[in-house]
Amino acid sequence: MTKREQILSAALRLxxxxxxxxxxxxxxxxxxxxxxxxxxxxFATKEELINQVYxxxxxxxxxxxxxxxxxxxxxxxxxxxxxxxMLHWGVKYKDDYLFLQQFSNSPSISESTREEGRMRFEAIYxxxxxxxxDEIFKSMDPEYLIExxxxxxxxxxxxxxxxxxxxxxxxxxxxxxxxxWDAIKR
Amino acid sequence: MTKREQILSAALRLxxxxxxxxxxxxxxxxxxxxxxxxxxxxFATKEELINQVYxxxxxxxxxxxxxxxxxxxxxxxxxxxxxxxMLHWGVKYKDDYLFLQQFSNSPSISESTREEGRMRFEAIYxxxxxxxxDEIFKSMDPEYLIExxxxxxxxxxxxxxxxxxxxxxxxxxxxxxxxxWDAIKR
DNA sequence: AACAGTATTGACTAATCAGTCGGTTTACTC
DNA sequence: GAGTAAACCGACTGATTAGTCAATACTGTT
Numbered sequence: 446m447t448k449r450e451q452i453l454s455a456a457l458r459l460x461x462x463x464x465x466x467x468x469x470x471x472x473x474x475x476x477x478x479x480x481x482x483x484x485x486x487x488f489a490t491k492e493e494l495i496n497q498v499y500x501x502x503x504x505x506x507x508x509x510x511x512x513x514x515x516x517x518x519x520x521x522x523x524x525x526x527x528x529x530x531m532l533h534w535g536v537k538y539k540d541d542y543l544f545l546q547q548f549s550n551s552p553s554i555s556e557s558t559r560e561e562g563r564m565r566f567e568a569i570y571x572x573x574x575x576x577x578x579d580e581i582f583k584s585m586d587p588e589y590l591i592e593x594x595x596x597x598x599x600x601x602x603x604x605x606x607x608x609x610x611x612x613x614x615x616x617x618x619x620x621x622x623x624x625x626w627d628a629i630k631r
Numbered sequence: 632m633t634k635r636e637q638i639l640s641a642a643l644r645l646x647x648x649x650x651x652x653x654x655x656x657x658x659x660x661x662x663x664x665x666x667x668x669x670x671x672x673x674f675a676t677k678e679e680l681i682n683q684v685y686x687x688x689x690x691x692x693x694x695x696x697x698x699x700x701x702x703x704x705x706x707x708x709x710x711x712x713x714x715x716x717m718l719h720w721g722v723k724y725k726d727d728y729l730f731l732q733q734f735s736n737s738p739s740i741s742e743s744t745r746e747e748g749r750m751r752f753e754a755i756y757x758x759x760x761x762x763x764x765d766e767i768f769k770s771m772d773p774e775y776l777i778e779x780x781x782x783x784x785x786x787x788x789x790x791x792x793x794x795x796x797x798x799x800x801x802x803x804x805x806x807x808x809x810x811x812w813d814a815i816k817r
Numbered sequence: 818a819a820c821a822g823t824a825t826t827g828a829c830t831a832a833t834c835a836g837t838c839g840g841t842t843t844a845c846t847c
Numbered sequence: 848g849a850g851t852a853a854a855c856c857g858a859c860t861g862a863t864t865a866g867t868c869a870a871t872a873c874t875g876t877t
Contacts, residue, residue, distance in 0.1 A: 448824085464738045466652030469864060480826045485866060543736065550733045552650045585806075588793065592786040593810070600782025604775050620771075624779070624814045634854085655834060657857095666856045671836060673854095 449487045451477040457498050461543050465495055465553045496558040499548060502541040503562045509534040511568070520581045521630075523572075525622050528598070532618075535602035536609050542602060566591075583631050590629060597625050635673045637663040643684050647729050651681055651739045682744040685734060688727040689748045695720040697754065706767045707816075709758070711808050714784070718804075721788035722795050728788060752777075768815050776815060783811050 446454070455476040459468040470491055474481045488494040510530045517523040535542045548554055573590055576582040582590065601621055604611070611617045632640070641662040645654040656677055660667045674680040696716045703709040721728045734740055759776055762768040768776065787807055790797070797803045 462738065464652070466650070467738070470866080471864075481866080482827065482868085483825055486824065489866095491865065547736045550729065552648065552653070586790075586794075589786075589790050592790045593783075596782040596784075596786025596789070597779075598782075599785065600778040603782070604772075604778045607774065608772075628810045628814065656836080657834075660857095667836080668838085668857065669855050675836095677835065 448477070448479050448483060452479065452484055452487060452494070453498055453501055456494055457502070457540055457544055460495065460498065461540055461547065465491075465548070465551070470494075492553065492555070495548070495553050496555055498544065499554050499558055500561060502538075502545050503565050505538060505541055506531070506534055506545070507565045507568075509538075520576055520579070521626065524626065524629075527569075528594075528622055528625065529618060531598055532601060532605060532612060532621075535598075536605050536612055539606065542606075546599075580631055582629050593628060594625065597628075634663070634665050634669060638665065638670055638673060638680070639684055639687055642680055643688070643726055643730055646681060646684065647726055647733065651677075651734070651737070656680075678739065678741070681734070681739050682741055684730065685740050685744055686747060688724075688731050689751050691724060691727055692717070692720055692731070693751045693754075695724075706762055706765070707812065710812065710815075713755075714780075714808055714811065715804060717784055718787060718791060718798060718807075721784075722791050722798055725792065728792075732785075766817055769817050779814060780811065783814070 452473065456468070456473050459473055459476060462468075470484055471481050473494075474484045477484070484494070488497065510527050512530055514523050514526050514530070517526050549559075570587060570591070573582065573587050577584055577587070638659065642654075642659050645659055645662060648654075656670055657667050659680075660670045663670070670680070674683065696713050698716055700709050700712050700716070703712050735745075756773060756777070759768065759773050763770055763773070
């Protein structure tokens with residue numbers, strides 16, 4: 446792991462635990478095993494640091510989400526694959542999920558960073574618009590559909606965080622996905 | 632409005648805009664039209680202040696949610712009434728919703744405050760458990776059902792925040808509720 | 818081996834801010 | 848109107864901390 450990565454990873458953990466402003470840069474540096482000067486060599490300001498943490502989490506999430514989706518044949522199995530990927534991501538990278546949960550609406554994240562983050566979702570928007578054209582999904586405002594899916598996903602992650610074993614429970618996964626699918630399919 | 636309320640209300644607004652730590656107590660006092668000393672006369676610490684803001688938002692939300700629910704006859708209409716109350720609350724008290732969104736997972740809110748907040752939901756848990764016993768709702772972990780409803784609600788609020796007019800659109804409300812109801816009813 | 822560019826260090830500083838405190842005003846009681 | 852308790856004020860302070868900087872250590876190139 447490079448020093449840059451060590452810093453990002455320590456920052457993620459500490460921001461989650463103490464919050465942005467209650468985490469001194471000196472502590473981040475210490476936990477990452479570097480000097481404060483080094484931290485500011487890689488990140489001009491503390492703000493830039495948290496913005497980079499944010500983008501790293503979003504990247505990681507999107508990468509995981511699309512694994513194997515292209516190989517699936519039907520719309521239903523594509524969506525199912527992506528959905529389950531996301532659930533696995535949330536359980537496996539708890540810290541990343543909690544960070545996004547906590548800081549997505551925080552003023553520490555700049556509007557331009559948030560915009561950058563949104564762009565990583567473009568592929569999903571694309572898929573949804575296509576699905577509507579192909580008359581697979583109910584026809585509605587794509588923005589609304591996105592919110593629906595994300596809200597659904599959030600509910601499941603939140604629950605799985607308390608009961609991670611449920612993720613291995615086939616009937617739970619099936620039920621959870623069916624509720625989502627019935628809500629969005631035509 | 633009492634000075635205490637002025638302080639709470641200024642704090643809510645400023646915390647949303649700048650975040651907890653980037654809002655000096657001196658600014659809160661100024662916006663509330665009182666001296667810093669007065670702020671600390673009502674709230675021992677800044678932490679106590681934000682915790683009180685949190686509880687006030689939760690109170691407000693619950694009060695709104697249950698308006699007229701008792702008068703409704705069927706389970707379906709009770710749930711629908713509560714659900715639409717919540718949507719109205721979210722659109723009307725945007726600041727309260729955004730505050731809860733941003734600070735529910737923040738370490739500035741103490742565990743005991745969060746517990747206190749959860750107690751205000753007890754009535755809802757009660758209603759859900761009853762509904763399961765009466766075989767109206769699908770039988771599942773009540774925790775899961777709560778998350779499902781809350782996730783659903785969040786998705787709709789998030790969308791309505793961008794398009795508040797939709798709340799007056801009868802077919803939108805009907806569709807939105809139907810999706811929820813189909814997901815939870817037996 | 819000389820040079821240059823980059824990485825790394827941590828003591829230091831200038832600014833910020835939560836909370837204090839001594840004093841004043843207001844509201845209420847007898 | 849005297850007495851008193853609570854509300855209110857805002858200048859002040861002690862502690863904290865983001866970011867600097869001058870010095871040192873690497874790394875690769877000619």
